Structure formats: C-alpha cells, structure tokens
Amino acid sequence: MAVSFTCDDALSGIDRCTGPQVVAAEGEGQARQGTAIDQAGNEADTSVGEISIDLTPPSIAITSPTSGPHVLRSSVASNYSCMDQVGLSGVNTCAGTVANGANIDTASVGGKNFTVNASDVAGNPAMKSVTYSVQYLSTGTCLGEPTHQVLQPINADGSRVFKAGSTVPVKFRVCDALGTSIGTAGVVATFKLIQTTNGTVVNTVDELPVSTSADTQFRWDPTAQQWVFNLSTKGLATNLTYSYQIVLNDQTAINFRFGLK
Numbered sequence: 001m002a003v004s005f006t007c008d009d010a011l012s013g014i015d016r017c018t019g020p021q022v023v024a025a026e027g028e029g030q031a032r033q034g035t036a037i038d039q040a041g042n043e044a045d046t047s048v049g050e051i052s053i054d055l056t057p058p059s060i061a062i063t064s065p066t067s068g069p070h071v072l073r074s075s076v077a078s079n080y081s082c083m084d085q086v087g088l089s090g091v092n093t094c095a096g097t098v099a100n101g102a103n104i105d106t107a108s109v110g111g112k113n114f115t116v117n118a119s120d121v122a123g124n125p126a127m128k129s130v131t132y133s134v135q136y137l138s139t140g141t142c143l144g145e146p147t148h149q150v151l152q153p154i155n156a157d158g159s160r161v162f163k164a165g166s167t168v169p170v171k172f173r174v175c176d177a178l179g180t181s182i183g184t185a186g187v188v189a190t191f192k193l194i195q196t197t198n199g200t201v202v203n204t205v206d207e208l209p210v211s212t213s214a215d216t217q218f219r220w221d222p223t224a225q226q227w228v229f230n231l232s233t234k235g236l237a238t239n240l241t242y243s244y245q246i247v248l249n250d251q252t253a254i255n256f257r258f259g260l261k
Contacts, residue, residue, distance in 0.1 A: 071135065143173060158258065168231045
C-alpha cells in the first residue's frame with residue numbers, strides 16, 4: 001500500500017513535497033509523515049494514521065465431522081469456526097458445506113468431503129477440508145440378529161462343518177443407524193474364497209465362489225430382509241476349512257469359514 005501526499009502553494013510555490021510512502025508491513029494503527037516546503041522556506045507537516053495492513057488469511061478449525069467412520073443415516077452435527085489474528089481486519093465470511101450445527105451428509109456409504117471457506121475483511125481467502133467415511137452399522141443387531149456378520153446356518157466362530165457336495169446358504173444383514181436392513185443394489189462389492197486350511201497348513205487362494213442357483217452374486221431376499229448366496233461345495237475337498245470374504249461397498253469386510261467332511 002502506498003500513501004501519497006499532494007502539496008500546493010498559491011504564493012511562492014512548492015519547493016519540496018514528500019513522495020509516496022509505502023506501507024508494506026502487516027499490522028494495525030500504522031502512520032506515515034508528509035512534509036511540504038514552499039519556495040519561501042515555509043514548512044508544513046501532516047500525518048496519515050490508522051493504516052492497517054492484513055496479509056494473513058483467517059484460520060479455520062473443524063471439530064466435526066471427524067474422519068469417522070460414521071454410521072449410515074446417523075445424525076452428525078457439523079462444528080467449525082473461523083478466526084482472524086488479533087489486530088488484523090477480522091473475519092468477514094465463514095461457511096461450511098452445511099451451516100454450522102446442521103447435520104453432515106450420511107445418506108450413503110463411502111468417503112466424503114466437508115469443506116469450510118472463509119474470508120477476512122481485507123479479502124484474504126481461506127479453505128479447509130476434512131475427509132470422513134460413512135459405513136454400515138458394524139456392531140449390535142439388525143432386525144434381531146447380529147449385524148455385519150454371517151448368519152445361520154454358518155456359525156460366526158467358524159465351527160460349523162457341512163457335508164461335502166451340499167449347498168450352503170450364506171446370509172448376512174447390514175443396517176443403518178435407524179435399524180433399517182439395507183437391500184439396495186451394490187451392497188456387495190466382491191465375494192471370494194481367500195484361504196483353505198488343512199490342520200496347520202494354510203493355503204491362500206483368490207477364487208470366486210460357485211452358486212448353485214441362477215444368481216451369480218448375492219441376491220436380496222425382501223421377505224427375510226437379508227442378503228443370500230447359495231454356495232455350492234460340489235467338487236471341494238473334504239477335511240479342509242474354507243475361509244471366505246465378503247467385501248461391502250463401504251470398504252468393510254465380513255469374513256467367515258466352515259469345514260467340510
């Protein structure tokens with residue numbers, strides 16, 4: 001910023017006049033002095049004060065949302081603030097993706113961004129973003145049965161043994177924060193056999209399971225409000241433990257295993 005002085009004398013005329021004074025340092029209440037001298041040697045002084053320079057953008061603090069994970073359709077209020085350094089111009093605008101105190105977006109699973117934009121009276125802009133995740137309910141119950149784990153007839157602890165060649169129904173439910181069992185398309189991202197165990201010998205595999213029904217992937221049962229995959233064990237060896245992994249579209253996984261005899 002430059003402070004310019006204009007000098008004028010109607011009698012003898014101006015001899016010297018202070019040129020532009022640059023104010024570059026940040027701070028409030030600064031001043032610059034100007035002097036005029038006419039041809040007769042008369043001198044006059046003036047001062048320009050209360051010059052404030054603000055070069056620093058506001059700071060932004062986001063308390064909520066945290067990185068999470070937050071449960072699908074849960075109520076999570078935003079909480080953020082914007083501040084300018086003492087002695088500078090002060091905050092002019094401070095606005096988040098939603099208004100301060102309003103609920104953030106938890107309507108779908110996945111990674112999301114929450115952004116706050118701010119500016120000070122001097123026009124310096126600032127922006128801060130946080131990334132948070134939204135997932136299905138991972139603990140507790142979903143329609144009276146454990147959520148986010150394999151359901152009967154497979155034991156969650158892996159102790160169940162089935163007869164080789166039989167069809168094993170793989171079932172699970174995931175709920176939102178309201179207790180609704182989620183059956184929208186795309187809940188299951190992948191479903192694979194990941195490991196076989198024979199005593200202490202472990203083999204890592206990466207194979208797609210075989211279905212004995214017309215469906216080639218998990219299907220939604222609207223009556224039982226659960227996901228089902230009819231898993232064929234035909235052709236699988238006996239006296240082995242088979243470990244499977246269901247990866248969901250919220251990036252979490254349901255692991256389970258069972259034996260064959």
